[in-house]
Amino acid sequence: MEKTKGKIKYLGELLRNKEISCQELTTKYLESINQDNGKLNAYVSVTEQEALDTAKAVDKKIASGEELSPLEGIPMTLKDNISTKDIETTCCSKILQGYVPIYNATVWDLLKSQNAVLLGKTNMDEFAMGSSCETSCFGGANNPHNLAHVAGGSSGGVASAVGGNIAAYGLGSDTGGSIRQPASFCGLVGLKPTYGAVSRYGLIAYASSLDQIGPITSTVEDAALVFDAISKKDPMDSTSQGGAEPTLAKLNQDIKGLKIGVAKEYFEGVRDDVKKALEQSIKTYVSLGAQIVYFDLPVLKYALPVYYILACAEASSNLGRYDSIRYGYRTDENYHSIHEMICKTRSEGFGKEVQRRILLGTYVLSSGYYDAYYKKAQRLRGAVVKAFQNAFQSCDVILTPTVPMTAFEQGFSSKDQIETYQTDICTVPINIAGLPAISIPCGFDSKGLPIGMQLIGNTFCESTILNAAYQFENACANQIYKNVDLGVKL
Numbered sequence: 001m002e003k004t005k006g007k008i009k010y011l012g013e014l015l016r017n018k019e020i021s022c023q024e025l026t027t028k029y030l031e032s033i034n035q036d037n038g039k040l041n042a043y044v045s046v047t048e049q050e051a052l053d054t055a056k057a058v059d060k061k062i063a064s065g066e067e068l069s070p071l072e073g074i075p076m077t078l079k080d081n082i083s084t085k086d087i088e089t090t091c092c093s094k095i096l097q098g099y100v101p102i103y104n105a106t107v108w109d110l111l112k113s114q115n116a117v118l119l120g121k122t123n124m125d126e127f128a129m130g131s132s133c134e135t136s137c138f139g140g141a142n143n144p145h146n147l148a149h150v151a152g153g154s155s156g157g158v159a160s161a162v163g164g165n166i167a168a169y170g171l172g173s174d175t176g177g178s179i180r181q182p183a184s185f186c187g188l189v190g191l192k193p194t195y196g197a198v199s200r201y202g203l204i205a206y207a208s209s210l211d212q213i214g215p216i217t218s219t220v221e222d223a224a225l226v227f228d229a230i231s232k233k234d235p236m237d238s239t240s241q242g243g244a245e246p247t248l249a250k251l252n253q254d255i256k257g258l259k260i261g262v263a264k265e266y267f268e269g270v271r272d273d274v275k276k277a278l279e280q281s282i283k284t285y286v287s288l289g290a291q292i293v294y295f296d297l298p299v300l301k302y303a304l305p306v307y308y309i310l311a312c313a314e315a316s317s318n319l320g321r322y323d324s325i326r327y328g329y330r331t332d333e334n335y336h337s338i339h340e341m342i343c344k345t346r347s348e349g350f351g352k353e354v355q356r357r358i359l360l361g362t363y364v365l366s367s368g369y370y371d372a373y374y375k376k377a378q379r380l381r382g383a384v385v386k387a388f389q390n391a392f393q394s395c396d397v398i399l400t401p402t403v404p405m406t407a408f409e410q411g412f413s414s415k416d417q418i419e420t421y422q423t424d425i426c427t428v429p430i431n432i433a434g435l436p437a438i439s440i441p442c443g444f445d446s447k448g449l450p451i452g453m454q455l456i457g458n459t460f461c462e463s464t465i466l467n468a469a470y471q472f473e474n475a476c477a478n479q480i481y482k483n484v485d486l487g488v489k490l
């Protein structure tokens, strides 16, 4: 079997050729979930009936000879911060347990209209705050390559499900790396689109000026397919602009002469084996005819503090809505005023990391400290945006590690929170600048854990980074993609 053939196309062909019915395919996935979710902890809810009903409708279409759209009948998952009408959506927080949205996120409407088969909702760090999935109130998702390691975060459940072959693909959200980092940790492809390329309507907000929804998939072709399906201008999100152009048709373009930027700052503090894999990847690109352009990115050192100030500030405002009055968790009857009820509810409903960020965010926005922290961070955000704009004057794509290391062992984040924040260094600048970036596998460490490479593009240049990633994937098919399991075992 061809190594880098997309998993989605492969499954679609099985359906179209009637080698398997959609109900059989869906049942196979549901059985695999039954068997493997206990050890992966990828799903926090399984939507069996929804999946089987959709599969039945797809089988009807196949039987009547109707054309299937690209994602039709393909079993998939959604991170549990993407609103699904009539299906519980918790953000993996106690405060939202039992919350059933009365509307769909636009991305889910778009996929549902193609008869995507939703298998269930997947695990995540509480309100997407974290890098290991361990802040989830359901406990973290595990890495399919080694269960003693985390799947990453915050979209750890999606990555664990796709990597563990209990979903064909999934949608995650990325505020500072939450699609790319778990994709990197689980040997998958993760695309964080340009800010505005995908509608955020129905995505439960963490930090609205940084959040974007995107795919986590097994191959680059799958990522292009899913991105094309969800990148549409949406009147329900005033920041949505839609995608620049369909990307799938643009894969397989020659990259001779493509200018790939490399900044030394991006390699400081990166573990040796990760650095080595990246150096090897640069050589692969040179052998494909790309030109390497070295440049300086001194603003990189500001990215982490800017991110954590702005993200927490926005979170403190966004999470102000959880007052337990209209929906969500409420403390027991033991209170004497509405103020006390809200205080108790929020203290009991939010986990420690979320509380820490609300407190930090409220502090940097408070009148005495606004200028010193929030305003300064906003100004520095401008400097980061400008630095990338300058870089793209001399290159088409920027190549960096996705994470300075491979998947943490379980418990790493709770031992050293500051060190965990520091591992976000390669991914957060991209959200600050609103750029698109993709993480693709580029090797393994000595324990067999995947290493990820990040390719950053200019705004709305998704097709450039997807094509560059596709060329790399083809060039490395036998070494790095040997673990890609294309289909269900028939």
Ligand code: GLN
Pocket: 128, 129, 130, 131, 153, 154, 173, 174, 175, 176, 177, 178, 179, 206, 311, 424
């Ligand atoms: N790890 C980062 C954080 O904890 C990014 C999370 C995300 O992208 N949602 O904020």
